[in-house]
Amino acid sequence: xxxxxxxxxxxxxxxxxxxxxxxxxxxxxxxxxxxxxxxxxxxxxxxxxxxxxxxxxxxxxxxxxxxxxxxxxxxxxxxxxxxxxxxxxxxxxxxxxxxxxxxxxxxxxxxxxxxxxxxxxxxxxxxxxxxxxxxxxxxxxxxxxxxxxxxxxxxxxxxxxxxxxx
Numbered sequence: 001x002x003x004x005x006x007x008x009x010x011x012x013x014x015x016x017x018x019x020x021x022x023x024x025x026x027x028x029x030x031x032x033x034x035x036x037x038x039x040x041x042x043x044x045x046x047x048x049x050x051x052x053x054x055x056x057x058x059x060x061x062x063x064x065x066x067x068x069x070x071x072x073x074x075x076x077x078x079x080x081x082x083x084x085x086x087x088x089x090x091x092x093x094x095x096x097x098x099x100x101x102x103x104x105x106x107x108x109x110x111x112x113x114x115x116x117x118x119x120x121x122x123x124x125x126x127x128x129x130x131x132x133x134x135x136x137x138x139x140x141x142x143x144x145x146x147x148x149x150x151x152x153x154x155x156x157x158x159x160x161x162x163x164x165x166x
Contacts, residue, residue: 027073034068041065084111095155098148104155113160122156129153 025033041047041061051058073083092109106112114122129135129149139146 027071030071031069034065038062038065038069091155095151098151100148100151104152108155108159111160113162114156116161116163119156119161122153126150126153126157 041051041058047058047061051062088109088111092105095108096105129146135146139150
């Protein structure tokens with residue numbers, strides 16, 4: 001026995017004709033279908049009259065369809081917002097583009113946490129480096145080694161921290 005949801009309507013007919021289960025609709029498909037259904041309802045004088053009169057079924061139709069139209073992508077922090085996974089991937093892509101090691105890129109992409117001790121050491125090292133006028137001057141003038149060192153420290157400081165010892 002399968003746990004797949006029952007297929008109904010046009011999708012059931014398509015499955016029967018092709019012998020293949022239909023592909024799950026994408027978020028864009030769901031939004032477009034809901035928008036088309038809402039546009040159709042808005043063209044119906046009876047539905048508009050019922051909606052304006054506060055009829056419960058018409059209000060429920062409107063709420064259901066507008067929620068589908070505005071549904072954020074899975075994992076989004078807000079409608080249209082960037083997810084943590086997207087942020088990590090962008091940062092990892094940048095780290096890769098500037099030549100950081102594959103291990104560091106993987107750590108960023110997967111959100112592998114550092115220990116609290118490593119975090120504390122990174123804070124101390126950054127304070128020490130930023131107190132050194134010669135280091136800061138080289139970093140501001142584009143010194144590759146200095147900028148890479150600061151980037152590595154900032155990866156530790158901006159990443160997740162675990163209380164476990166590794």
